[in-house]
Structures are given as C-alpha cells and as structure tokens.
Amino acid sequence: MKNQQNITLTRVDWTTVSIYIFLVLFGWMNIYSAAYDASHPFIFDFSKEYGRQFLFILISFFLALVMLYMEGDFFNKLALFIYGFFVLLLALVLVVGKEVNGAKAWFGVGSFGIQPSEFSKIGVGLLLSKYISSTGAKFKNWKTRLVAAGIIGFPALLILIQPDVGSVLTFVAFIFVMYREGLSGNVLIIGLGAIVFGVLSIVSGAGTIDFPFFGEQNGIYLLVVIVTILAILGIVFVRNFIVPRNRKLLYWIIAVSTVASLLFSLSVSYIVENVLESHHRERIYVMLSMPVEREGADYNSQMAKITVGSGGVFGQGYLQGPMTQNNYVPEQWTDFIFSAVAEEWGFFGSLVLIGTFVLLIIRIINMAERQRSQFSRVYGYCVASIFFMHLLINVGMVIGLAPIIGIPLPFFSYGGSSLMGFTLLLFIFLRLDAERLNIFR
Amino acid sequence: MNFDSRRITIILIVSVIGIIYALRLLSLQVINDEWKNQGVALTEKEVIVYPSRGLIYDRKGRLLVTNQTVYDLMVLPKDVKPFDTTAFCKLVGLSYEELTSGLKKAVSWPNVKYKPSPIIKQMTPPEYARISEELYKYPGFFGTPRTLRIYPQSIGALLLGDVAEIDKGELEQKPDYRRGDYIGKSGIEKAYEEELRGTRGVRYVFRDNLGIERNVAEGKLDVAAVEGTDLIATIDAELQRYGEELMQNKRGCIVAIEPSTGEVLALVSAPTYDPNLLVGRTRGNNFRALNSDLQKPLFNRATQAQYRPGSIFKLAQSLTALQLGTITPQTRIVCNRGIIGCHGSHSNDDLEMAIVHSCNPYFRGVMQRVVEGDRDPSSRFKDARIGLDIWQGYIKRFGFGSNLKTDIPGVKTGLVPGVSYYDKWYGELQWAYSTIYSLSIGEGEMLITPIQMCNLACVIANRGWYVSPHTVKQIGNGGKPRDEFLVRYDTGIDTAHFRVVVDAMEKVVGPGGTANRAKLKDIVICGKTGTVQNEPKEDHAVFVCFAPKDDPKIAMAVYVENAGFGGTWAAPIASMMIEKYLTDTVSNKAEEKRILEANFLDR
Ligand SMILES: [Zn+2]
Numbered sequence A: 001m002k003n004q005q006n007i008t009l010t011r012v013d014w015t016t017v018s019i020y021i022f023l024v025l026f027g028w029m030n031i032y033s034a035a036y037d038a039s040h041p042f043i044f045d046f047s048k049e050y051g052r053q054f055l056f057i058l059i060s061f062f063l064a065l066v067m068l069y070m071e072g073d074f075f076n077k078l079a080l081f082i083y084g085f086f087v088l089l090l091a092l093v094l095v096v097g098k099e100v101n102g103a104k105a106w107f108g109v110g111s112f113g114i115q116p117s118e119f120s121k122i123g124v125g126l127l128l129s130k131y132i133s134s135t136g137a138k139f140k141n142w143k144t145r146l147v148a149a150g151i152i153g154f155p156a157l158l159i160l161i162q163p164d165v166g167s168v169l170t171f172v173a174f175i176f177v178m179y180r181e182g183l184s185g186n187v188l189i190i191g192l193g194a195i196v197f198g199v200l201s202i203v204s205g206a207g208t209i210d211f212p213f214f215g216e217q218n219g220i221y222l223l224v225v226i227v228t229i230l231a232i233l234g235i236v237f238v239r240n241f242i243v244p245r246n247r248k249l250l251y252w253i254i255a256v257s258t259v260a261s262l263l264f265s266l267s268v269s270y271i272v273e274n275v276l277e278s279h280h281r282e283r284i285y286v287m288l289s290m291p292v293e294r295e296g297a298d299y300n301s302q303m304a305k306i307t308v309g310s311g312g313v314f315g316q317g318y319l320q321g322p323m324t325q326n327n328y329v330p331e332q333w334t335d336f337i338f339s340a341v342a343e344e345w346g347f348f349g350s351l352v353l354i355g356t357f358v359l360l361i362i363r364i365i366n367m368a369e370r371q372r373s374q375f376s377r378v379y380g381y382c383v384a385s386i387f388f389m390h391l392l393i394n395v396g397m398v399i400g401l402a403p404i405i406g407i408p409l410p411f412f413s414y415g416g417s418s419l420m421g422f423t424l425l426l427f428i429f430l431r432l433d434a435e436r437l438n439i440f441r
Numbered sequence B: 001m002n003f004d005s006r007r008i009t010i011i012l013i014v015s016v017i018g019i020i021y022a023l024r025l026l027s028l029q030v031i032n033d034e035w036k037n038q039g040v041a042l043t044e045k046e047v048i049v050y051p052s053r054g055l056i057y058d059r060k061g062r063l064l065v066t067n068q069t070v071y072d073l074m075v076l077p078k079d080v081k082p083f084d085t086t087a088f089c090k091l092v093g094l095s096y097e098e099l100t101s102g103l104k105k106a107v108s109w110p111n112v113k114y115k116p117s118p119i120i121k122q123m124t125p126p127e128y129a130r131i132s133e134e135l136y137k138y139p140g141f142f143g144t145p146r147t148l149r150i151y152p153q154s155i156g157a158l159l160l161g162d163v164a165e166i167d168k169g170e171l172e173q174k175p176d177y178r179r180g181d182y183i184g185k186s187g188i189e190k191a192y193e194e195e196l197r198g199t200r201g202v203r204y205v206f207r208d209n210l211g212i213e214r215n216v217a218e219g220k221l222d223v224a225a226v227e228g229t230d231l232i233a234t235i236d237a238e239l240q241r242y243g244e245e246l247m248q249n250k251r252g253c254i255v256a257i258e259p260s261t262g263e264v265l266a267l268v269s270a271p272t273y274d275p276n277l278l279v280g281r282t283r284g285n286n287f288r289a290l291n292s293d294l295q296k297p298l299f300n301r302a303t304q305a306q307y308r309p310g311s312i313f314k315l316a317q318s319l320t321a322l323q324l325g326t327i328t329p330q331t332r333i334v335c336n337r338g339i340i341g342c343h344g345s346h347s348n349d350d351l352e353m354a355i356v357h358s359c360n361p362y363f364r365g366v367m368q369r370v371v372e373g374d375r376d377p378s379s380r381f382k383d384a385r386i387g388l389d390i391w392q393g394y395i396k397r398f399g400f401g402s403n404l405k406t407d408i409p410g411v412k413t414g415l416v417p418g419v420s421y422y423d424k425w426y427g428e429l430q431w432a433y434s435t436i437y438s439l440s441i442g443e444g445e446m447l448i449t450p451i452q453m454c455n456l457a458c459v460i461a462n463r464g465w466y467v468s469p470h471t472v473k474q475i476g477n478g479g480k481p482r483d484e485f486l487v488r489y490d491t492g493i494d495t496a497h498f499r500v501v502v503d504a505m506e507k508v509v510g511p512g513g514t515a516n517r518a519k520l521k522d523i524v525i526c527g528k529t530g531t532v533q534n535e536p537k538e539d540h541a542v543f544v545c546f547a548p549k550d551d552p553k554i555a556m557a558v559y560v561e562n563a564g565f566g567g568t569w570a571a572p573i574a575s576m577m578i579e580k581y582l583t584d585t586v587s588n589k590a591e592e593k594r595i596l597e598a599n600f601l602d603r
Helices: A003-008 A014-032 A049-069 A072-075 A079-096 A116-132 A142-161 A164-180 A184-204 A218-240 A244-275 A276-287 A299-310 A336-367 A374-398 A416-434 B004-030 B035-042 B085-092 B096-106 B125-132 B168-173 B188-193 B193-197 B239-245 B278-293 B310-324 B350-357 B360-371 B380-396 B419-426 B434-443 B450-462 B495-509 B566-583 B590-598
Strands: A098-101 A104-111 A113-115 A210-211 A215-218 B044-049 B063-075 B117-123 B139-151 B163-165 B183-184 B203-209 B213-215 B232-234 B253-258 B263-270 B465-467 B471-477 B487-489 B526-532 B541-549 B554-560
Touching: A003 A049, A003 A215, A003 A416, A014 A049, A014 A336, A014 A416, A014 B125, A049 A276, A072 A079, A072 A116, A079 A142, A079 A210, A104 B450, A116 A142, A116 A164, A116 A276, A116 A374, A116 A416, A142 B380, A164 A184, A164 A374, A184 A218, A184 A244, A210 B239, A210 B310, A215 A218, A218 A244, A244 B183, A299 A374, A299 B004, A299 B035, A336 A416, A374 A416, A374 B004, A416 B360, B004 B035, B035 B044, B044 B263, B044 B278, B063 B096, B063 B125, B085 B096, B096 B117, B096 B263, B096 B360, B117 B139, B117 B278, B125 B139, B125 B380, B163 B465, B168 B232, B183 B193, B188 B193, B239 B253, B239 B263, B239 B526, B239 B566, B253 B450, B253 B566, B310 B350, B310 B380, B310 B434, B310 B450, B310 B495, B310 B541, B350 B360, B350 B495, B360 B380, B360 B434, B380 B419, B380 B434, B419 B434, B450 B465, B450 B541, B450 B554, B495 B526, B541 B566, B554 B566, B566 B590
Parallel strands: none
Antiparallel strands: A098 A104, A104 A113, A210 A215, B044 B203, B063 B117, B063 B139, B163 B183, B203 B213, B232 B471, B253 B263, B253 B554, B465 B487, B526 B541, B541 B554
16 A cells, blocks of 8 residues: 555656646745835745745645645545535635625634635535546436536535625636536537627617617617517528428527527626626726726726736846836735736746646646546546636736636735645646556546 | 547637737737836836026126025825825915815826826925925825025116026927926026026936835936036126115116126116015015006116107217218307207307207207208208118117117117108108207107117217127136127227217216216216106106226116206216226215115106
C-alpha cells in the first residue's frame, strides 16, 4: 500500500502543478503592486493584503499536499457528504453570515472571512460526477436532466438568496460538463440564442418608441411586432413551399417558438426593468454600452479599461503603473487584478496570462479525456469548466466585454476562500489523475 | 453513444474566447491610443513653471517694480476625502457657502475633478504660513505659489502700468497665453510685455508608488522657464515723485525729457494714484473706483489729453516762417489789435520781442505770409490751399498731428488741420487764410498732447532735431533701448534759425518776462508760457521750456488745467522740477509751498 502510494505520487502531473505555482506566485506579486502601501512596504506584512495572501498561499499549498495524499476513492464515496456539507454551510451563512456589500456571503472568523460559495463548487462537481458516472444516468432521459439540474440548482438558489448573482453565473459552467456527457447540443445553441434575444429585449425594453396610432409605448413592443411578423411570414412560407404532410408539425414549431420567445423577451425585459435593483440594472446597461442615468455608474468599467490601455505593448513596468499605483481602480487586488497585470506588464504580459489560463484549461480537458474512470473524467471537465467560466467573466469584465460582476480570477485575485477553493478543486483532480492507472472501474 | 468528439467543440470554444480576448486587448492596449491617452490625462500632471517677471529700475538703479510671492489655495476634487467643513472654514477664513460654491465650481465645466482649481486666490505669505501647517489634515487641498507685482516707490502708476489676468479678447489674439495667465495691461508693463514676461516652462510629473511627485522621463520632456528680462526705465524716481507732489490737488500733467536722447525723465498725470492699488485681491474694487472717479485718474493726460496749444505754438510758427524765408529776425509787424486781441504795451515788435510779448497780431501776420505766398495769383482761395499744405508739412515734422513713435501705449496724435480738413469743413475753395487765421496763435482746430509740447521744447533745445520720447533706456541690465529710439528725426529747420527763438525764450524767463517766476539763480532756463482760453471756466496754464540754455539737459512741458496764467502756475512748477533734477535741491521754499498748497480740483 505504501509502495502503491509512492508510485501514484510520481504520476502527479507536474506540468499542471508548475502552472499552478506560477499563477499563484505571479498573482501574489501583482497583489503586492496593486495594494502597495508605501508605509508598509514589507511583502509579508499581515496588515496588508499581500501579507495575508502569503498566509493563504501557505495554507493552500498545505491543502494541495493533503489532497495529493488522499485516496481518490474517498472523493467518490463521500461526494454526497461533501456536497451536503457545503449546502449546509450555504444555508447557514444566510442565517449567521455577516453582510458585506449588501450580500450575506461570509462567515466572519476574527478579521478573516470565509465565503462558502467559493467551496460549494467542489461539492457540486463531485456529486455531479458521481451521478453522471452512475449506471443508468443518460442525458436522453428527462429524469437525468432534472436530477443534474437539481444538483446544480439547489446550491445556486441558496447563493442567489444571499444575493450573489456573480457566483451563481459561474454555475452555468456545468452546462459544458453535461454537454460533454451527452446533453443535446441544442441546449448550447438555444442558450446562445437566448443570450442574443435577451440582449435585444433589454436594449429595446429600456426605452420608449413613438408607435403610429398607439403613441409612446415601451420599446419592447417593437420586438413583439417584429417577432409576430416573422411568425406570419414563416406560416406563409410553410403554406406555399412545404409539402402538406410536413406542414402541421412546422406550424406547431412556429407557434410554440413564437410564444416561447415572446414570453422570454417580455419576462427578461420585465425582470431587468422592474425586478432587478438599480445597481444591477446599471451594470447590465454599462456592459451593453447603454446610457446610464446616474453619473459615475460606469466609473469602475471606465477606469479598468483606461488602466488596461495604459499598459501599451510592453507595460509600464512592475510597481510603476500610474493608474495602478494611484489606486484609480477601487479594490483592484480582488476582482480587477487583471487590470494591474495589463498595465504593468503590457499587452505581452496580458497575452501570457490569458494564454496560460487557456493552456491550463485545455490541459485539464485533455487530462480528463485520458481518464479510465468516468467519475474522474466528468470531474476534470467540472474543474476545466469552472476555470473557464471565471476567466470568461472576470477578464471579460475588466476589458469591457462582460458586465461588472464580482467574481475572482482563479489563483490570482486576492482572497483566501477563492484561492483555497480553487486549489482544492484542482488538486482533487490531480490526485484522481495520478491514480488513473491504478483503478479500473 | 460516444460523445468523445465533443471535446474538440469545447476546446474550440475555449480557444475562440481566448483569441477574442487577445484581439480585444490588442485593440485596447496597442491599436487604440484613446484609453492610454485618458490614462495619461488622469495620472500625469503638466506643472506650469512660471518665470519671474522682469524687474524695472529707474535711471539711477532704484527699484520701481518687483515681484512678491502669494499663494493660491487649490483643490483637487479627486483627492478630497470627507472632512470637517466647520474647522476647515475657520482655518482658511471662508464661510460655509463660499466653500461649497467653490467646491462646486471646481467640478463644473470647464474644471474637472482630476484638475486642481483655486478656492482662495492670492493669500499673503503670512496668511498662507498660518494655514499650511494644518493643511495636511485635508487631502486634496494644497497651496501653489504665484507672484504679484509690487511697486515699492508707489509712483508712476500710469507710466509703469499694471498687470492682470488675461481677458477673453486678449486670449483670442494671443494663442501662446492660457486662461489665468497674467499680462501687462498698460504702460511699460504692456509695451514691454514680451521682454518682461520671459518664457513659461513646463514640468511633467506623475505620482510614484510612494506618493512622491516625480519627473516623467527623468525630466527630458520638461521645458525650463526663462526668466523675464529686467528693464532700466528712463525716469528718475525722485523727479517723478517730486512732480507728483507738486501736482497734488491739481488736474494736468508734467512731461520732462532729456533732449539729447528722448528719454522721458518724468511723466506725471494728475491726479494720480498708488500703483499698488491695482494688485492682488483688491484690484477689482479699486479699479472700479478709479474708473468711475470724475477726476479720471486712469486717463493719462500727458499722452492722451489733446489740448489747444495756445501761445507756445508761436515758437513753431516762428521757426517755420524763418525756414521758409517769409520773415527774418528783423521783420517787424504792427500790433494791430483790430482783428485779434493782444495784451501788454508794445506796438511794432521784431520777432524776438514778439515772442517775448506773445504778440497775437504779429503771429497772425507771420502765418499770413506763410500761407498767402502769392503762389497762385489767380485766387486767394487757391493760394491758401498751396500755402497751408507747405505750412502743414513743416509743422508735422515737429512731431505734431502724427503718432510720435513712442513706447507709451495709447498716445494720441493730436490734430494739425490741413487742406482736406478745411475742404471737408467749409467746402473746396470756400476758405482762405482769413477763415483759419486763429491757427496762427495755437487756437482754433489745432490739437496737441503735452508730450508733443515737450517734444517741441526738445527740438528747440537740440536746435533742429529730436529723438522719439521713450520710457525704457535699457532692455536687460546694460542693454540698449529699442532701435527706433536711437534715431534722430530732423525737422528740416536750419540750426541758425533757432538762435533768435532761444534768445527770446531766455527773455521770457528773464526780468519782465511772462515767466519771470521761473527764474533760477545759476541755471539759464529758456521757456514760453501759454494761457489757453477755456470759456466759461478758468484758463489752462501752460509752460514749455528747457535748461540750461547752452547745454540743455532737460526739456519740459507743464499743463495745469483751470489754473489761470501759465506764468503764475505752470512756469514755477517747471522751474522747481529743473532745479530738483539738476541740483537735487529746491531753493525757493516759499514758491514750493505756494504750489503744493494750491488746489484746482474743484474748478
Ligand atoms: Zn501785440
């Protein structure tokens, strides 16, 4: 057994470990620069973010080591228990959590805080992998789809109550996992179509249009009129150009999709205009380049873009970015850390960072594909998808391609919960991967 | 069913997102300069380095104009943190309303919250020192030094001029100035703006990670400021001060010029004011008060007031007629008081005595000989046209009726009426000498400024030429005046013709002369009085002179409005100024007291 353990450890994917260490240390360097305080220049100063991040890094390294020494089977067997534990924490935080920026997302422990939502993805990943790899689970079946949706949706709902919309959005990552495991590709396409149609609904619903005969009406009705006209044109087309035996089915498809899209469009517009709080609405408007009433609502977005642009090709140099050093971007060391990299390391630095993340994600996907156990493969995809989702939203937000949503850049942003959470997520997979030749399941 | 191929789709999606983000970064960081420029605008500050404005000294090296440092309290709204407004208002001495409106102004167009704006302007060094120690408690507030003009002698307000913030109109014409820059508004400050101003420098700074301002690119982009050039003025501060004292409670002016160089020794316009009134925070109010003063202290009577010259013009008439040969010093003309009045007991003077007696009929005859020269016997109207043209040509060469090429801003030209003037007034061939003869004694349409009167005295002192009057003798210590002030203008009148005129002027100040009050024991003054009628008010007293007779050092014109006889009021002032300038003392204390106590302001 002892011998077996040693052989397993030699099979740990050291390339991925190296990438991980590079990201963590480079991130720490940039946190030091972004949070730099001339009166506390010592990088291990615990009163500053960079000093505390060092502590988080030490803890994370320890956790990583522990994960590498765990039995892979342990995660499979205890998946439900781990999932249940984190769901319990999510429920508990709603009761005893402390409120930060209007969301009850933190357990306070002295001056430190723990954010259970950063850990809950591990539970979801493990349980989802266990369920999908069980015999009988087939995405053809509605039952499988519903159970999978339940596993993902339950913690997501708890996080939505906090409310932390950003973290909920990262749960969308699991669609990629289910797609890989057999969920119809139409889901992806419908999802993409829904995004486009949703954007159109938000943009048109935000203004009013002077309609003939009806006067000033909400702009969403223009979309309704267009969809109705398209439906009528579709019916006319089917009547004239389609053989009669296929017509009935096509009429149904047109009717259902028209009603569905109208309902979707009206409800998206209604939610954005009437349900969302004004600061959420403003964030969406800012991302869509729509006019925002309150001055300064797009301040963070503007400052982030200016900071990125300030980097130029080769960057302003470490600790020398004028935007970063003068704190134009609020709390830059957390969700906006990418802008510090972009300013001080330039276009080349940004490319290296994005390239490293893309390579890491692709490497994890390829590692997942080499697993003999379906459990390990699905879990690998969970890890890759979560990293991808965070990269997509976080970097997209900094460079103005996504709304301002507060989620961290994995291994890079300041914060103990996220660093530990991502470390656990990754190293559980590395342990599973190291065991891939031991187990036949 | 096997879904292994879906791996490719997912990797493709990840890669495409990576490429999209890379392209977006390429656009933000490399292709598009807009974001970078906005960053530079936010973080780099262009600090303007104001050169200190050139100083002005008098001809004897006494400081006339210097600079004093004051402080503007600025606010950079971006850096302002919530602060105790009550304590702050108490510290800097503002009311709460003034503070809030100042802060509001600092963030309203065209000010932006990333650029500093002034909250309090021009605090004195002690005022600023008192608050500067506490200022660290209020991030975003800081003081910037700025210099003000100070006039330590408190004299020569109109001559030296003033400096103020550039206004909109000037800004449009002078692209190298900026809003808030200071510029000379009048006097030497305006005329020598280019030299005094120096060249503004620029420092580019940014705040480094220690919060210290550092030079961008090690200061290679910086432009050093070039200090303004100092000027040596032509005036004598003591003479100027004495002239201003003598003219207190009077309206009028004194012009004193060194004939050989055209250097203005004193230029007094009364009533005057302390030039320090138009400096700093109180400038606005003081300017309004001076501007609405009925005695017009801002009006430079020495260069802008256009008076009828009166009897002193007879000097120019004599010289013109002598040069034309229409009279000789021996020419006698009967004092026929039928057409034009006269005073004193004389009946048939020669030229010298006619000048001494200021005989009006004599000079009516002199000018008649000049104008009615029988050059066109067909018509006396045509003849007058030819004659007046010739006369006007000579008179203008004395510097009358045209712009003396002086460096004093805003000088007026005066008027020497000619053919076209009378054609317009009476119609062509509708006038003859009999219509315009009052010109002959300096009345009628003739207008000249006091500085032109003094220039006439210079011409006579130099026996035929003058240098344009100017107020700066050295640009830069040990430098030269402007080129145009090294040029002699010749009047075209032979030196020989001046002898009789100068002798007559000596007699004017001599025993029995109209200006006998001006006589000095050791200095021979040559002068000519004038008394310009000013119905229904008192006459204006006029006196022009130069001294000493044989080696003239100073030429003067004194004009005292509504004072009465020139010999009683203007001549003694000139005499005391001459004595003061040449000997540094004034001997006749009784006369000095009489002048100092005279008050003509209410006339
Ligand atoms: Zn007479």
